[in-house]
Amino acid sequence: VFQRLSRHGLKLRTDKCQFLQRQVKFLGHVVDKSGISPDPEKTAAVQGWPVPSTVREVRAFLGLAGYYRRFIVNFARMAQPLNALLVGVSADKKSSSRKVEWSTDCQDAFVKLKTCLTQAPILAYADFSLPFVLYTDASHQGLGAVLSQIQEGQERVIAYASRSLHPAERNNANYRSFNTIERECLAIKWAVPTLRYYLLGRAFTICSDHAQLQWLHRMKDTNERITRWYLPLQPFKFEVVHRLGAQMVMANFFSRQ
Template identity: 30%
Template sequence: MKISLKKCHLGFKELKALGNVVSGLSFGIDKNRVSAVLLKPMPQNKKEIQSFLGFEGYYRQHIKDFASIARPLYKLCDKDTVFEMTIDRVKAFESLREALTTSPLLLMPEFKLPFKFYIDASGDGLGAALHQVHIINDKPVEGPICFISRKIKPTEARYGASQMECLCLVWALEKLNYFLEGCVFEVITDCTAVKSLLNMKTPNRHMLRWQIAIQEYRGNMTIGHKDGNIHKNADGLSRWPLPNNIDNPAYVPEEASPQIPIEGISVTDLNTTFFEEVRSSYTQDKNCSILCQLLNKDCKDNSLIHALDEVWKKSYDEGRFHLLDGIIYHRTKHTCVMTVVDRSLINLVLKECHDSPFSGHLSEDRTREKVKTCIWWPMWQSIAKPVTDAKRQINPLARDLEI
């Protein structure tokens, strides 16, 4: 791979990319790109309406109450609706054009800071707004990171208020898990029943399934209550939701299993002592033992950071490490959480990922790739020999053939 210097931009405070203006703190709409929309004439047919909504939909996360404003135009696109630009549709068209030039900036997520996750459900749909408090000009400022919404399905319309709110939480967590996985956040809702979802002792079948789906967030998620008359962040999104389509699919918890981030390990038949061995192995490794101290909330000795090896120090500075139940997790660039395992346990992990009845006895390369999806270790090339040795121990015939 070669870098073209004429295509590089160095030393800029902000850059234009894919129709957006991106800076270190936020990103917004490129006004030069959307200026032509202000001169766009009134649509004359459904095809032009769909084209306009497609363009506006690209920037919908920037436009407050986009679903509410665009609802008359989306209804006009229905197959059985006769095309007619009524007063409310003309107003919606003009409001969307104007919104592109006055849309608020969206904050860049800072994964070291806690998030605020506003959710709300109504008889029309589900809505959520992800916020975060940043220090701007020495003042704490809460701003939006993104907005999501969807319509409810006919089967969901029979749910009660508590079930609907819990459904909204599960759907929103699934939708924005790439922001929230491994991060600390507070869910804010106007329904007190959601606060008991994690610890409900006698849940019905829906609640039980949703309770299992959000277990991976236990320890990082707290649930707070906010009165409905001041819970405006997500309320409008739920009452005027976006239509469900390929770009905005509805999450169906009845048909889909919850994501399990540690795929390679969770499908094997590990005994309970394995994780105890992982915890005890940290004391034998310099970097792991230092991380356990640094990630402890009571630790105030920041000088320990300098004792980490360079690769570990870089990941720590980027906020990629998390400590949960005594196990260290590492957030990759793709926001996948993996367990950090001491070098002494690599062979044990390889055996479980290859020899287990659930693992499929994969080839050397595929076994190594499978391990890399669930275990983080900075020197992966060093496990090539352990993979081969593990396979030879399992299959003596393969060893003889190699000789």
């Protein structure tokens, strides 16, 4: 670190430095030898967060929760009732003070997100000398992905990712007509670019519980939809392997819970 600072002519203020620490807090995170986790001081404040009653308060809560979304399993699906309160609402001051209709689903989502924020897992550091494994899954509710690596004989999670289907997708007759393979391909088409920082420029493995996806490279020439979705994946080098459904628990949990 010091060599790099010296190389670039950068200086540090000693009163703002910490040395020989087992862990440090940085930008709302705790960093130690095991990995990265949310700062307990930040997430503890969530426990006393009052139930939002206005658009502004819903946005504030989702802003905090969204900052830590990579630590929250199935974040997109879980936050969907709260995000629905903001659909079609402009960002002006008058709209922000508008009261929201707080439903049972909103309360359940609010409580679950608060619980997950205070029980967030430790994510491992990516080791770019080791291969990555990407689990993907799709359902009628959303898309999910888990990026992992085998480190010291154990599979460690590097990042979680998920998103709900957009209203246009959910209500789109074309999406409802997608077969299972096409939905799974859509998950891959979304997940790989989402995690491009880790995956671009290196070979990786995609695990799916659908055996036919092992021939994704061939299907791109026989299915018009898959052909379109395959184009953004061309810069990436990957192999699709089949794993039984029981081994796909992590990704399935994302899109179906």
